[in-house]
Amino acid sequence: xxxxxxxxxxxxxxxxxxxxxxxxxxxxxxxxxxxxxxxxxxxxxxxxxxxxxxxxxxxxxxxxxxxxxxxxxxxxxxxxxxxxxxxxxxxxxxxxxxxxxxxxxxxxxxxxxxxxxxxxxxxxxxxxxxxxxxxxxxxxxxxxxxxxxxxx
DNA sequence: GCCAACGTTGGC
DNA sequence: GCCAACGTTGGC
Numbered sequence: 001x002x003x004x005x006x007x008x009x010x011x012x013x014x015x016x017x018x019x020x021x022x023x024x025x026x027x028x029x030x031x032x033x034x035x036x037x038x039x040x041x042x043x044x045x046x047x048x049x050x051x052x053x054x055x056x057x058x059x060x061x062x063x064x065x066x067x068x069x070x071x072x073x074x075x076x077x078x079x080x081x082x083x084x085x086x087x088x089x090x091x092x093x094x095x096x097x098x099x100x101x102x103x104x105x106x107x108x109x110x111x112x113x114x115x116x117x118x119x120x121x122x123x124x125x126x127x128x129x130x131x132x133x134x135x136x137x138x139x140x141x142x143x144x145x146x147x148x149x150x151x152x
Numbered sequence: 153g154c155c156a157a158c159g160t161t162g163g164c
Numbered sequence: 165g166c167c168a169a170c171g172t173t174g175g176c
Contacts, residue, residue: 009174033159056174114175132157134173 002043003145005051005062005128006102007136015052015064015107024104029075030085032097036137040072040098043139050102051140051148053128054111061113062148070101109152122147 006028008014018026031037045068052064074095077085090096117123127138 007174035159060175132173134158136173 001142002045002048003050003140003142004039004044004048004068005053005138005140006066007053007055009056010054010063011056014054015104018052018064018066018102018104019107025069025101026103027076027099028102029077029099031075031099031137032085032087033134033136036135037098039137039139040100044068044071044100046071049105049145051145052104055136059111059113059115061111061115061117062108063111064107065105065149066102067105068100069103072098072100075099108149112148112151116151117148120147120151 013026018024031040048068050066050068051062052066054060054063074092075085075097076099077083078087078090078095078097079092080086085097087096114128117126118129123129123144126140126144127133127135
C-alpha cells in the first residue's frame with residue numbers, strides 16, 4: 001500500500017465538502033501538473049491512503065484522511081469547453097490529464113498545521129516541507145503518514 | 153495583497 | 165534547444 005498527500009483549497013473544496021458528498025466520495029479532478037499526474041498514473045492504487053491538506057487556508061495544514069477508490073482515468077473536465085479545466089490540446093484518443101476517485105476515511109479531530117509539521121525533525125525530508133514546493137499530489141512515506149496521524 | 157518559486161509557452 | 169516572459173501557486 002502507498003501513502004499520498006493531496007492539496008485542496010478549502011474555499012473551493014474542503015474536507016467537510018467531501019464528507020457531505022454522496023458516499024463521501026469525490027472525483028479528484030483538475031490536476032494539471034505532469035509530475036502530479038504521473039504519481040496518480042503510476043503509483044496510486046485502490047486502497048492507498050491519502051492525507052488531505054488544506055492549502056491557501058488559515059492556517060494551512062493536514063485536515064483528514066481519504067482512500068483511493070478508483071484508480072487513474074481520464075479527467076472528464078479536460079473535454080468540457082465550459083470548464084476552467086478544459087484543455088484544447090487534449091483528445092479523447094489520447095487524454096492528457098487524469099483523475100482518481102477518493103473516499104473520505106475521516107476528518108482529523110484537529111488540523112495539523114504546516115507550522116507544526118515544520119517543527120518536527122522526522123518530517124524535515126517531506127516534499128511538503130521543502131521550500132518552493134508546489135506539487136498538489138505527492139507521495140508520503142508510511143512512517144511520515146503514521147507520525148502525522150498520531151499527532152492528533 | 154505581496155512576492156518568491158516554479159512550470160509553461162513561444163520566439164528565435 | 166535556449167531562455168525571457170508570463171502565469172500560477174501558496175505561504176505569509
